[in-house]
Amino acid sequence: MTVTLADVAARAQVSPATVSRVLNGNYPVAASTRERVLKAVDELDYVLNGPASALAAATSDLVGILVNDIADPFFGIMASAIQAEIGGPGGRAGGERLAVVCNTGGSPERELTYLTLLQRQRAAAVVLTGGAIEDAPHKAAMDAKLRKLADAGTRVVLCGRPPAAETGAIALTFDNRGGGRELTEHLIGLGHRRLGYIAGPLERTTTRHRLEGHRDALAAHGIEEDARWTVHGRYDRRSGYEATLELLRRDPSLTAVVAANDSVALGACAALRDSGLRIPDDVSVAGFDDLPFSIDAVPALTTVRLPLAEAGARAGRIAMGREEAPHGGIASVRGELMVRGSTAGPRD
Amino acid sequence: MTVTLADVAARAQVSPATVSRVLNGNYPVAASTRERVLKAVDELDYVLNGPASALAAATSDLVGILVNDIADPFFGIMASAIQAEIGGPGGRAGGERLAVVCNTGGSPERELTYLTLLQRQRAAAVVLTGGAIEDAPHKAAMDAKLRKLADAGTRVVLCGRPPAAETGAIALTFDNRGGGRELTEHLIGLGHRRLGYIAGPLERTTTRHRLEGHRDALAAHGIEEDARWTVHGRYDRRSGYEATLELLRRDPSLTAVVAANDSVALGACAALRDSGLRIPDDVSVAGFDDLPFSIDAVPALTTVRLPLAEAGARAGRIAMGREEAPHGGIASVRGELMVRGSTAGPRD
């Protein structure tokens, strides 16, 4: 049968209480006793029963990380950074924590369900990554859930997601709007006047913010936007490919294409090439995020670098209470424009 | 305070046992009673206490997924597929399970520690992805651990990892050797006779298998390998870049470079370009895995496609007991050679 605390206690000739104290190390235990206990633990190959201690202590060492798509490096990088700070094994933090990465697939229901599951596990903290969904009822439900989690003592941190007022959640928000503006301004500065924009899914805050930044830039430079210049799609390569063809169909005179993110931009590049257009000679292309592969595109992608790993690490530390939350519980994280080969002045 | 089962029972005017049974749904409960209970649950906003039920039922709904690097799409894709099958929220499987993605960072200790943590949580299943580490003591420790997990009722599945004999683990192994052989044979078929090989870290089984396949192919065609043609590095772009420069330094007459995986291949491409060499005109390049971005390289990468998502899904189903394990507990998953623009006949 499975070895229990009591077995260890018996073997070490001490009470279960003592064994527990040795294992948790927060109560004075004489060195000799401790040693005896440790020896028994080792000999019996004892492994603590997680659920039992969680129940008794009313705390758990699980930390939830919600991501839209773990197969996407955008989330993978953040998750990795968060997890490193959570201090799974190897982390410097004392107690070993288990990071639970939950893949919502961008679905509102799953987002909520995962939160419930985490609440059920009495998670020590929860980090939500990536943009939120802009649906009033869903947002209300999420906020209520977050509030409840926070009330139950779970630390809630938003990483790359807009603040959720009144929920007690700490927010590290990406300045998508600023990045979008800067990127488009760069293109305008190069002389572009007819810019296509491949946006992400309509209902995501990230999509809206980046698009707003783009439009802000256009407006600031007196460029009137043509409704045909914006196409919505998903945040993936395929979508970028198709959207670009659509854009080209609508207005073949576009001299630049701004994509919702790097994957979309790569798809755009492929579509342009397949259409016989050269980058950046005929059409400039810009992405967003600066994922690792973006520099390997040919030509290398001009994009806005988001400090994914840094933000994730910070979110992780805050979740662990190892770093103070930003003032007001909200911090904006800026992106950095990376100008590379995929953008240049228009031909005409 | 927090709402407990008893509170719900009181409100619904039934015993705690009945509430539990309604919630777990595996015991006959009259429809009217069930309704009353559900109503109370809803009204009180009750959330089951995970640790408590895990303790009482001696089972948990946690499933561990061990990956080397969650930021790497190779693992991200598998993790995503596994998770989808595990049936987190939205999964068709009945009980909702929480996937715990553990990032080992390729470290043996962390691998082991995570396994202990999972054992502590009494995980329902554990899926280990990617190659194993070839260190006898570590392998022994891992096997012992896996054996223990299996004995405790945790289903253990290896996905893309060599079988671990006598541990009771089901293995879905990638045929890295076969893929490596096929890839190099393709190059040889094109006429290449001087092939550089950028291998991964020495201590990984994946590295060895792919390299062995490469050498098998060389041997089969009577090509004597020059020791200078193999360089070891990490499985990342950077490493590929540096290794390629090293390879070029050692033997500038190489006409092809075979990389340990696609990221490395991308780095190799960059290094070649930076060295003024054209791909594939001057040097052919081949990768491995066929990650999504590989097709976007210019020229598109010739590589061996590994059915990551399919294998992950299968592993997930097996872990959930939703699919029968392969005969003998071991199945080999083949890769498929994808010939694209980055390889062509040598110039001379």
Place this chain on the structure above:
DNA sequence: CTCTACATAGAAAGCGCTTGCTGTCACGCT
């Protein structure tokens, strides 16, 4: 040499849930 104080160790009461076993009805059969 007695008394107080401190450092440890143990006893025992739960933590919130599951489940085997024991009722209790209401039927329908003989």
Place this chain on the structure above:
DNA sequence: AGCGTGACAGCAAGCGCTTTCTATGTAGAG
């Protein structure tokens, strides 16, 4: 009418651990 039989519902005993409170032994203080 009597009773076997299901279909439900409840009782109560834990699951394995943490932690408060209490007991004990020893050392320094008076």
